[in-house]
Amino acid sequence: MTSPSPLQRLRTVLDDAVLNVTGGERPKSAPTLERPKQAAHGDYATNAAMLLPKLVGAAPPMIAERLSVALTEYLGDDLQAIDVAGPGFLNLRLSDAWLARALAQVLEAGDAYGTAGAGDAAEAIHLEFVSNNPTGPVHIGGARGAAFGSALANLLTFHGHRVHREYYVNDHGNQVELFGASLQARARGEEPPEGGYQGDYVTEVASRIPEAATRPVGEVATEGIALMVAAQKASLEAFRTTFDQWFSERSLHAPRGDGNPTHPSGPGAPDATAGADGPADATGPSEVDEAFAVLAEQGRTYERDGALFLSTTELGDDKDRVLVRADGRPTYFASDVAYHHDKRVRGYDRVIDVLGADHHGYVARIEAAFEALGGDRDRIELLITQFVNLFEAGERAKMSKRAGEFVALDDLVADIGVDAARWYLLARSHDTTIDLDLVDAREQAPENPVYYVQYAHARIRSILVRADAGETTAREPDDGSVNASERELVLAVLAWPDEVAEAAARRAPHRIATYALSLARGFAAFYRDCEVLAEGLPADVRARRLDVCSATVAVLASALGILGVDAPERMDREHAEVDAA
RNA sequence: GCCCCCGUAGCUCAGUGGAUAGAGCAGUGGUUUCCUAAACCAUGUGCGCAAGUUCGAUUCUUGCCGGGGGCACCA
Structure with a gap:
């Protein structure tokens, strides 16, 4: 346990003064103790007196006077001045000796200064971010997700939480098949199929897959995905973004088999390659099946027109969502449900999903699914990162480089460097759109x-x-x-x-x-x-x-x-x- | 139509239920016998509009206006 910071000690004293004045009661909201906007208002200001009129039965300035008396007694020589001001603020000025002592405490704490503030409220947190499709390079949206997610993980860890960083690999479904078909078409010197992947990287990846022109398209897809995942991993590591685990969507659909550890990477367990497919000869239900069973038990699913629905509407969503189509194929949402079932069962205190702006429509259904699975809604957070618009000297930057219609993370890093890229993506709130001018960001000068x-x-x-x-x-x-x-x-x-x-x-x-x-x-x-x-x-x-x-x-x-x-x-x-x- | 994000200084954006709302950039005018001049100083009548809650609203609520995005038995 780290010792309380100088400011925490001061808060304790303030709390004592409040209790002294109220006779033991605390106001509903804790009093502030903050740097005032104006230096003339001292080192710290508190609104304590303005929170107490009902408890004390007096006007704020009067209460402030009484608090002032108590604080003067408690703080002694540490308090250089204390004034009642405005509608009832208390402005404190501390002595040089207090400042010196506070500074000594900071130095004593060393690298640990400011860490572990979560204290007893520390949580085991599952943090999912980036989760690009593995059918292309990490693009600018993924870059923002990576910067935000990795910095959030660092921040929460610094604060004392235990954070598990995870990337969800969408290696299952139509897009994967389409990617495989696109790769094979390029290997044959043909154009990708209708709606396929167009970027130059497709040809490049295809060239690295042996006999891509003639092998079964499923194999081509699998190898292509593996190559793209490796490329993304490299791009992200260069961007100082690493993960404890890359979780395969496909694994959710694989039979788990007996003895196959179901949830090997919970907060108590060492990091493992969870999400890998079960043994090749495994039989039995998949994790998707398990999740469906849980939903059925909870009475949250029903069949209509041959399809299996999850009643998300009763949990705040706009409409019920299909889990399994009439032809028996599960939807992408089924994977999501199973994935969140997995996260839940792994036993974290909290689940945080960082999603791109194009996914905000999924928030309601994922929250609903989490609750339908038996989860506590207060334990899941979906954070949406907004778009990044790139400009070049005020002009909208041309989006096409080598990756198709989007700017790749690699291009951004090559252009402005990791430090500037991370800074510009992180200096703004995640829920505001960023207009990033590459000319400014490139500037190697103190103006940056x-x-x-x-x-x-x-x-x-x-x-x-x-x-x-x-x-x-x-x-x-x-x-x-x-x-x-x-x-x-x-x-x-x-x-x-x-x-x-x-x-x-x-x-x-x-x-x-x-x-x-x-x-x-x-x-x-x-x-x-x-x-x-x-x-x-x-x-x-x-x-x-x-x-x-x-x-x-x-x-x-x-x-x-x-x-x-x-x-x-x-x-x-x-x-x-x-x-x- | 419904949903999400945003609307604060010329530009990009912080910030807050409270006392005179900030930073960076750009602009203007200065500073160099200087622990790195990749620096520093000075210079700014801005919270989209309207109601409501409150002792107090830029902050919370509602409506409106404006900008961006999303609304698949795709992933």
């Missing part, structure tokens, strides 16, 4: 936020390295006081655990990017106003400011780590240009 943040990290590292070597600079030392810039920076560092908690709770890794940028700006002000290595600076001042640097760089590294963006030791133009080339 991603490099600005990296530069802040590199600059601090440089200071720390020089300090370790005992270096001083010939600069004029300042008076060594704790000035406004230093204070602001420390307060920003102290906000990190709250930022993580909020971002995790909201499934919002973009908040980490926003925070990182503001922390980098806070450091720039500190760097401008505070000498660190100047010769003639008192040793205690130098030590204190080096501590500020150490704490800041640790938080920046953690933030960039969550985003999957490199935190470099140094930056220089030559390297940047080489990387971009």
Whole structure:
């Protein structure tokens, strides 16, 4: 268990003060303790007094006065000033000594600072993301899903949850057959069939399948899918996105057979290659069959016109959905149902599906299916990532490169680099459309936020390295006081655990990017106003400011780590240009 | 028609039930004997419209307007 952060301790004190004033009762919503928008309002402001009029039977300013008395007593010398302001806010200003102690606690926590905030509420989470069709390269939509999903996984893990990352491979059904037929057509030097796959990559993949022109089309499809999955895996790894498991849709339809471990990769088990087909000679029901049996038990299915329906309507969907067509073939939805049955039985506390914008129509039916399977609706979340529009100097970017009608993840990475690509895809809320201008993103300059943040990290590292070597600079030392810039920076560092908690709770890794940028700006002000290595600076001042640097760089590294963006030791133009080339 | 997302500064977007709504970019004007100038400073009368809930709404609810997307016994 990590020790409480300085801010948590302060919250506890505030809570005590509230209880003191109310005589033991708490307001419905917890009081805020936040940085006020204006510096003149102190280090922290709380709305506590405005939450208590009904409990206390007094007006907010009056309550604020009483809270103020209690806080003054509890905090003693740590409290430099406390004021009642506006409609009942309490503005607190802490002493330099308090700040110094808080900073020491941050350094003591080291790399663990800000982690494990979930505490006892930590969950085992199944996180599915990307899940492109394995019939082509990872495209721009998949890139956003990959950036968002991997960063969300990093964020939730950092916060203390246990996250299982999974990619669902749609290796079953009509599209697979069509892909096989397209591959074979290319191998024969023909055009793909009506509605088939057109991209140049189809020809390329076909050329890597031995005798693709003459073998049974099913085999061609299987090999083609395997090649595409391998290619996607490589693209995603280069994009710093990895999975604990690639789950095969096809496996859901295979007989599981006796003794075949049904759910080998639950939260308690080591990662395994679950989702692989059962033994070749396995018999018995498939997982789809098992899921159907569960639905039937729950009384959620019925037959009509020869087809098997799931009554999702009674669970909030627009209409009931077909599981098995009249001709006996299961629908794609049947796979989805079985897949979620599998996730459920594997025993996670929570299931999160990250889906592309084109899948939002599935939300209602998947939630309904999850509930129909006996799941708790509060335990499944479907997050929809919105579209990415690419621009080139304000013009809509031409979408056709080598992958057909879409831009591939590989093309994006080759163009602007992994760091910029991840940053631009992650800096915005997942549910807003992104207009990404490649000219801006390519810019290897501090005008580009991603490099600005990296530069802040590199600059601090440089200071720390020089300090370790005992270096001083010939600069004029300042008076060594704790000035406004230093204070602001420390307060920003102290906000990190709250930022993580909020971002995790909201499934919002973009908040980490926003925070990182503001922390980098806070450091720039500190760097401008505070000498660190100047010769003639008192040793205690130098030590204190080096501590500020150490704490800041640790938080920046953690933030960039969550985003999957490199935190470099140094930056220089030559390297940047080489990387971009 | 129904459903989902969005509508905040010139542009791209953060943000919040509360005290004077922010950042980046672009623009303008400055700064370099500088721990990396890949820097810094100054400069901004903006929450689509209308009701409702609230002590207080840009934030929550409803309606409308505008933009994007989705509505298969395809995957």
